[in-house]
Amino acid sequence: MAKVRFIQRHSLLTRIVHCTIAVACVWLMISGLFVFIPPLAAASPDLARFMKITHRIVGVIFICMPIFGAVGSPGGVKAFFGKYLRKWTPEDFEFLKKFVPYMLSPKKVHMPDQDEVKSGQRFADGMLVIGGVMMAISGMALWLGTTVCPLPAGVLTVMRFLHDLFFLVMVVFVVAHIFLGAGIFQPYRGGTVKLMFGNGQVSEANALYHWGFWAREELEDGKNVVVKTVPDEDRKRISSKASLGTEPDATAKLEEAPQD
Secondary structure, three states, X not given: OEEEEEXXXXXXXXXXXXXXXXXXXXXXXXXXXXXXXXHHHHHOHHHHHHHHHHHHHHHHHHHHHHHHHHHHOHHHHHHHHHHHOOOOOHHHHHHHHHHHHHHHOOOOOOOOOOOOOOHHHHHHHHHHHHHHHHHHHHHHHHHHHOOOOOOOHHHHHHHHHHHHHHHHHHHHHHHHXXXXXXXXXXXXXXXXXXXXXXXXXXXXXXXXXXXXXXXXHHHHHOOXXXXXXXXXXXXXXXXXXXXXXXXXXXXXXXXOOOOO
C-alpha cells in the first residue's frame, strides 16, 4: 500500500450545478431539434409534442441552476470571474498557440504550465457562457412572447434567429467540451472526467501535468490536499498520468507525499 496526494478541485455544489446544467444542455439540444425543424416534428407528432413540453421545463432548470449556484456560493461567483477574466500571461498565449499540435501529438509537444483555468478553457468556457445566456434570453422571449406577453413579429423573428445561431455555437463548444472533459483525448483520459462527475479530486501527478502553477500553489497551501492510501498497482497507474506531460519529476514528488 502507498499514500498518494490528491487536490480537491471542485466542491460538491459546483459539481451538482455543472452536472445539472450539462444534462439540461444536452436535452435542450435534442428536444430543440423537434421545435425548430418542422419535418422532424411532422414525422412523429406525439414525440414532438413531448419534446416541446420538456424543452420548456428543462429550459427553466437550465436558467435556474446557475442562479441556485450563485445564491449558494456568492464567493464562488467572485472566484469564477476572477479566474476567467484575469490577464493572459505569455504561458497562456503559448498554450493556445501549441494546442492543435498538442492534440495531434501530445507525447511530443511540450506545453507550458497553466493556472487553475487554462487559456484555451477560458476561451471555450467563455463561449459556452455567452451562448447559454443568449439561448436563455432568446428562449424566454420566444416562449413568453408567444403566450403570456405577445411580442411583435419582427422581435420574435430576431429572437428565433439568435436562438438558432447560438444553438450552433453551443453545439460546437459543447461537443469540444465533452471530447476533452470525458477523457476521449489521450492526455485527459482517466481521472479528469471524475472532476465533475465524481468526487472532484485530482491526483497530484495529474494536477501538476495539467495545471502546474495552480497545483504547486495548492500543494504548498495544503488546505485542499487529501492524502489517500491506495494499492501499489493503483499508485503506479495514478503516477503515470504525468508521463505525457511537462512535469518530469511528478512521480518523484508523489514519493515525497506525507506518510502519516
